[in-house]
Amino acid sequence: MTNKEFAEYLFPDVKDISYYENLYKKRDLIDKAIVTRYAPSPTGSIHMGNLFQAFMAKQFARQSGGVLFLRVEDTDHKREVENGIDSIITDVESFGIIFDEGYKKGGEYGPYLQSDRKEIYKSYVKYLVSKGLAYPCFCTTDEINNNRSIQEDNKERIGYYGKWATCRNLPIEVAKKKIDDKMSYIFRLKSQGDFNKKHIYYDAIKGNLEYPENDMDIVILKSDNLPTYHFAHAIDDHLMKTTHVIRGDEWVSSLPIHLELFTLLGFDIPQYAHLAPLLKKDKDIVRKLSKRKDPEASVKYYHQLGFPIEVIKLYLSTVGNTNFEEWYLANPNKKIEDFTFSFDKMAVGGTMFDLSKLENISKTYFSIQKPSDIFKDALIYFKEYDKEFANILENNEDYTKKLLNIEKEVERPRKDISTYSDIKLEFWYMYDELFDTISNPYDNVIKKYNSDELNILSAYINNIYLETDNEEMWFSKLKEYALQVKYAVNRKDYKEHPENYRGQISDFCEMIRVMVTTKTISPNLYDIMQLLGSDKLKKRLKIFIVLQ
RNA sequence: GGUCUGUUGGUGAAGUGGUUAACACGCCCCCCUCUCAAGGUGGUAUUCACGGGUUCAAGCCCCGUACAGACUACCA
Numbered sequence: 242m243t244n245k246e247f248a249e250y251l252f253p254d255v256k257d258i259s260y261y262e263n264l265y266k267k268r269d270l271i272d273k274a275i276v277t278r279y280a281p282s283p284t285g286s287i288h289m290g291n292l293f294q295a296f297m298a299k300q301f302a303r304q305s306g307g308v309l310f311l312r313v314e315d316t317d318h319k320r321e322v323e324n325g326i327d328s329i330i331t332d333v334e335s336f337g338i339i340f341d342e343g344y345k346k347g348g349e350y351g352p353y354l355q356s357d358r359k360e361i362y363k364s365y366v367k368y369l370v371s372k373g374l375a376y377p378c379f380c381t382t383d384e385i386n387n388n389r390s391i392q393e394d395n396k397e398r399i400g401y402y403g404k405w406a407t408c409r410n411l412p413i414e415v416a417k418k419k420i421d422d423k424m425s426y427i428f429r430l431k432s433q434g435d436f437n438k439k440h441i442y443y444d445a446i447k448g449n450l451e452y453p454e455n456d457m458d459i460v461i462l463k464s465d466n467l468p469t470y471h472f473a474h475a476i477d478d479h480l481m482k483t484t485h486v487i488r489g490d491e492w493v494s495s496l497p498i499h500l501e502l503f504t505l506l507g508f509d510i511p512q513y514a515h516l517a518p519l520l521k522k523d524k525d526i527v528r529k530l531s532k533r534k535d536p537e538a539s540v541k542y543y544h545q546l547g548f549p550i551e552v553i554k555l556y557l558s559t560v561g562n563t564n565f566e567e568w569y570l571a572n573p574n575k576k577i578e579d580f581t582f583s584f585d586k587m588a589v590g591g592t593m594f595d596l597s598k599l600e601n602i603s604k605t606y607f608s609i610q611k612p613s614d615i616f617k618d619a620l621i622y623f624k625e626y627d628k629e630f631a632n633i634l635e636n637n638e639d640y641t642k643k644l645l646n647i648e649k650e651v652e653r654p655r656k657d658i659s660t661y662s663d664i665k666l667e668f669w670y671m672y673d674e675l676f677d678t679i680s681n682p683y684d685n686v687i688k689k690y691n692s693d694e695l696n697i698l699s700a701y702i703n704n705i706y707l708e709t710d711n712e713e714m715w716f717s718k719l720k721e722y723a724l725q726v727k728y729a730v731n732r733k734d735y736k737e738h739p740e741n742y743r744g745q746i747s748d749f750c751e752m753i754r755v756m757v758t759t760k761t762i763s764p765n766l767y768d769i770m771q772l773l774g775s776d777k778l779k780k781r782l783k784i785f786i787v788l789q
Numbered sequence: 790g791g792u793c794u795g796u797u798g799g800u801g802a803a804g805u806g807g808u809u810a811a812c813a814c815g816c817c818c819c820c821c822u823c824u825c826a827a828g829g830u831g832g833u834a835u836u837c838a839c840g841g842g843u844u845c846a847a848g849c850c851c852c853g854u855a856c857a858g859a860c861u862a863c864c865a
Binding site: 280281282284314316317319320378382385392393395396397398399400427436447448450451452453457460462463464465467469470473489490491492493494495496497515517518520529559560563564566567570588589590591592594595597598600601602608648651654655656657712713715716717719720730745746747748749750751753754760761762763764765766767 | 790791792793794795796800803805811812813814815823825826827857858860861862863864865
């Protein structure tokens with residue numbers, strides 16, 4: 242029996258590969274257009290690493306006038322999670338990553354669900370068998386495990402290759418007999434590689450990668466008739482006309498396998514771009530951000546904290562291209578999409594996930610947003626995570642917008658919130674609904690004031706402060722009064738003769754601020770007092786004095 | 790054990806053989822202003838994991854060591 246006859250015997254009703262080769266036409270795109278894909282497996286919700294990959298894939302496809310498609314790699318039913326695919330699509334799309342074609346959306350290069358492509362894979366396995374480049378393997382898990390422990394003991398390379406590949410040279414007749422006897426089997430690649438031969442592959446991100454030829458007879462078709470990742474990758478990316486494979490760098494070590502597969506199948510090899518992982522410092526150990534161990538790996542975590550989607554995108558861009566941050570700082574009014582990403586500006590090693598950096602980016606982002614936009618998005622956020630505060634916001638829409646507008650229309654806008662939840666955390670005292678329900682709002686005030694100081698404060702609020710004063714008037718009155726009660730109104734005077742003063746004007750202002758806001762940090766004091774109004778100030782003053 | 794990759798300040802990093810090792814975050818000092826924040830000035834790496842080598846010249850090239858990461862499944 243020849244290889245060709247054996248292939249026919251194994252796959253009697255399968256189409257010839259020429260059918261598929263002709264079915265999927267060359268894509269009609271401009272020169273240098275990048276065709277790439279996001280290819281998740283439906284094993285749960287998306288995490289930062291996935292999002293990063295999808296985001297970069299999108300950027301490269303868009304900026305080159307190419308195509309981005311979604312392929313679902315559902316060849317492992319054991320690990321599958323219910324609704325896994327839908328939640329991934331929703332998550333990714335919420336970041337503005339919209340696919341040109343793919344699962345659910347359709348397209349001319351489908352199906353885009355690997356489990357719908359079984360027939361295609363079979364055709365190519367049949368082709369390889371007919372060429373003598375693939376064979377059925379009857380080894381049991383026990384046999385493989387056994388070989389493995391022998392290999393470990395002898396300190397030999399682990400795997401199914403060379404003399405360990407016992408089914409590789411099984412005569413066709415013997416194999417056929419086993420199949421007729423209903424023995425279970427899988428298909429393996431009959432590797433033609435020589436482990437001692439080295440080659441160099443140029444990775445778009447990592448540069449030149451030196452690797453030995455693959456000599457492992459890897460599994461290509463599993464006993465459930467589904468392909469392994471390696472095989473599906475080669476077939477799919479070939480038929481879908483992918484030009485660039487953008488994926489995590491956990492795949493670099495499989496590169497020799499993929500390169501051999503493409504070569505033996507007679508396919509053009511795509512350009513690979515292996516993305517460095519997002520890292521985390523755990524105690525003193527640096528490791529890959531783990532979906533299972535690290536809450537901050539999940540995208541949802543940032544939603545919950547209240548980071549805007551745009552901020553996450555800015556952060557990923559910063560991580561993505563080392564020159565992005567500089568560009569963005571120089572062009573604050575441009576959109577991320579205006580930046581041209583390049584592979585050679587991507588990190589080769591891993592990137593530490595830096596929360597304080599994220600916060601900083603976010604503060605700057607909030608500082609340039611319009612109050613009405615912040616209000617709108619914050620409301621969406623609180624409706625999901627804090628309904629009570631969402632109601633308060635809705636009942637105080639104009640008031641909140643005014644609050645968010647403080648020190649906004651100036652050259653250097655304030656930077657005091659980095660998340661939507663900060664609005665509550667930083668400004669809760671502005672809402673009587675919250676202030677009045679707390680038994681001691683001044684619980685966290687460390688500094689205590691004596692009766693002299695309280696009298697001064699009291700006199701100021703009751704007799705000096707006038708709601709109708711403009712800011713200039715407000716401050717000159719404040720200064721005049723402060724001086725009267727022995728607060729230094731300029732730094733030099735105080736430094737020269739601290740003994741002559743009760744403190745500096747800043748101390749006086751701090752006392753007012755603490756009384757009004759319970760905090761030592763707040764937006765412009767004048768504006769805060771204006772917004773609250775005289776009556777509330779007097780009310781708070783009484784509470785403050787009692788609780789001191 | 791094997792294969793591949795990486796290692797620049799507190800952090801993220803620029804840097805691909807040639808003056809004082811960019812920039813950003815953080816931290817500290819000071820300044821400014823009518824308070825806080827913001828902002829501004831300056832300081833934060835005698836040196837690029839370590840040891841050799843090549844070169845007139847090395848963070849950048851070569852070799853070795855250490856450490857770290859990825860992979861080494863009928864998982865992706």
